[in-house]
Amino acid sequence: MDVKIERMEVVPVAGYDSPLLNLAGVHEPFFTRNIVVLTDSAGYTGVGEVPGGEVITKRLESLIPLVEGKPLGRFKQTLLEAQEFLSANMAAAAAAGGAQTAHAQIFSKVTNVITGIETPMLDLLAKHLEVPVAALLGDGQVREDVRFLGYLFYVADRNVVGGPYLHDDDDSDEWGRIRRDPALTPEAIVHQAEAAAERFGFHDFKLKGGVFPAREEIRAIRALKERFPEARITIDPNGAWSLAESVEVCRDLVGVLTYCEDPCGAEGRFSGRETMAEFHRQTGLPTATNMIDTDWREMKAAIRLDSVTIPLADPHFWTMQGCVRVAQLCHEMDLTWGVHSNNHFDISLMMVAHAAAAAPGFVNACDTHYMWQDGQHLGKTAPQFHDGCLTVPRDSIGLGIDLDRAKLDAAHKLYVDNGCGTRDDARGMNALIPGWTYDPHRPAMVR
Numbered sequence: 001m002d003v004k005i006e007r008m009e010v011v012p013v014a015g016y017d018s019p020l021l022n023l024a025g026v027h028e029p030f031f032t033r034n035i036v037v038l039t040d041s042a043g044y045t046g047v048g049e050v051p052g053g054e055v056i057t058k059r060l061e062s063l064i065p066l067v068e069g070k071p072l073g074r075f076k077q078t079l080l081e082a083q084e085f086l087s088a089n090m091a092a093a094a095a096a097g098g099a100q101t102a103h104a105q106i107f108s109k110v111t112n113v114i115t116g117i118e119t120p121m122l123d124l125l126a127k128h129l130e131v132p133v134a135a136l137l138g139d140g141q142v143r144e145d146v147r148f149l150g151y152l153f154y155v156a157d158r159n160v161v162g163g164p165y166l167h168d169d170d171d172s173d174e175w176g177r178i179r180r181d182p183a184l185t186p187e188a189i190v191h192q193a194e195a196a197a198e199r200f201g202f203h204d205f206k207l208k209g210g211v212f213p214a215r216e217e218i219r220a221i222r223a224l225k226e227r228f229p230e231a232r233i234t235i236d237p238n239g240a241w242s243l244a245e246s247v248e249v250c251r252d253l254v255g256v257l258t259y260c261e262d263p264c265g266a267e268g269r270f271s272g273r274e275t276m277a278e279f280h281r282q283t284g285l286p287t288a289t290n291m292i293d294t295d296w297r298e299m300k301a302a303i304r305l306d307s308v309t310i311p312l313a314d315p316h317f318w319t320m321q322g323c324v325r326v327a328q329l330c331h332e333m334d335l336t337w338g339v340h341s342n343n344h345f346d347i348s349l350m351m352v353a354h355a356a357a358a359a360p361g362f363v364n365a366c367d368t369h370y371m372w373q374d375g376q377h378l379g380k381t382a383p384q385f386h387d388g389c390l391t392v393p394r395d396s397i398g399l400g401i402d403l404d405r406a407k408l409d410a411a412h413k414l415y416v417d418n419g420c421g422t423r424d425d426a427r428g429m430n431a432l433i434p435g436w437t438y439d440p441h442r443p444a445m446v447r
């Protein structure tokens with residue numbers, strides 16, 4: 001294939017968010033992402049999306065000279081060279097004395113910049129071969145319909161938090177009307193689930209915990225199960241609970257919770273993988289994580305200890321090809337695959353859909369924050385959920401995103417005009433609880 005990558009653009013962008021609560025605090029009015037656009041010598045464009053923040057922007061930019069001019073067909077070689085380049089720079093940064101120099105700041109943080117170039121290269125290749133990206137992953141595409149879950153959050157009152165939160169922007173249905181409003185009770189969480197299910201067709205739900213005391217959050221879980229008895233339901237307090245408390249509140253929840261995500265973390269002499277293994281044994285509940293099983297070394301330890309039933313292999317930190325390798329391993333080793341998410345645009349949504357379309361065997365409904373961002377897509381058309389699923393047709397081509405340059409420019413302008421950068425959920429919390437600081441062992445609203 002005589003096609004070269006001619007141009008690599010890195011575009012930091014922002015979109016609107018609601019004041020969603022979590023262990024780290026409250027989401028700011030804007031979430032940020034980095035978009036990578038590659039243009040090849042045949043005139044095709046490929047796109048990718050990774051988390052936001054200046055460090056990631058700079059690391060992606062550092063790869064431009066390495067990526068531009070490379071033959072598209074040698075994309076695996078290009079990925080290896082990028083990996084080597086980043087590793088060498090990280091080693092140099094560490095030798096230079098940690099985070100003291102600008103160079104060290106750019107290269108000391110481990111982020112999956114590789115996914116940022118891998119995805120648009122896969123998109124380009126898939127376009128040339130006239131196949132979906134899923135067909136290039138793992139052993140190829142194994143399903144067309146990819147199931148997603150409704151990711152429910154407690155929502156703070158934007159008038160108390162303050163800041164330019166979007167509101168009254170969508171009167172088209174109940175989800176549009178409520179998604180910017182406070183939701184602080186089990187009843188409000190159930191109402192969120194009902195409204196999201198009505199718009200997107202979700203059958204499964206996840207509640208972001210780590211906000212109120214564990215018992216209070218379990219009340220919301222029980223209310224959800226009562227309202228949606230067939231739903232697969234999980235809760236994720238991001239490791240905020242102690243092992244003893246996790247076991248106490250979850251011990252009778254087999255049949256209510258389908259699995260539990262990161263209930264507890266490292267404690268005294270015991271690692272998070274050890275406490276999660278104890279939780280799993282004592283409650284009989286399957287465990288999911290995006291915190292203690294995030295690379296192959298952690299995976300080995302988690303498997304030895306039987307800490308994790310469901311590794312949430314987010315392509316943004318496992319790479320597209322890597323997260324499907326995780327899915328293959330799960331399939332062979334009696335684990336089941338799932339995905340973690342952060343706030344994102346439609347490009348990331350399609351990345352997850354294609355990875356899941358190539359994940360063999362049973363897969364858990366994929367996490368997505370997209371319901372909070374629905375309407376802010378960067379492609380020319382909005383992704384359409386049917387019955388809680390996105391469809392990746394076997395005869396589709398590429399990632400399925402026809403980039404809308406005007407929308408990309410507007411999202412970049414939003415980023416620049418609002419001085420956006422790295423996520424900081426602690427900032428708004430001080431309006432809710434003066435003097436608030438992050439504590440990994442205390443729910444955000446418990447001080």
Ligand SMILES: O=C([O-])C(=O)C[C@H](O)[C@@H](O)C(=O)[O-]
Pocket residue numbers: 020021022023208236238290340341342343
């Ligand atoms: O599963 C998770 O841990 C997440 O979804 C992480 C996110 O950062 C979530 O906590 C959030 O958006 O606040």
Ligand SMILES: [Mg+2]
Pocket residue numbers: 236238261262289290291340
């Ligand atoms: Mg999680």
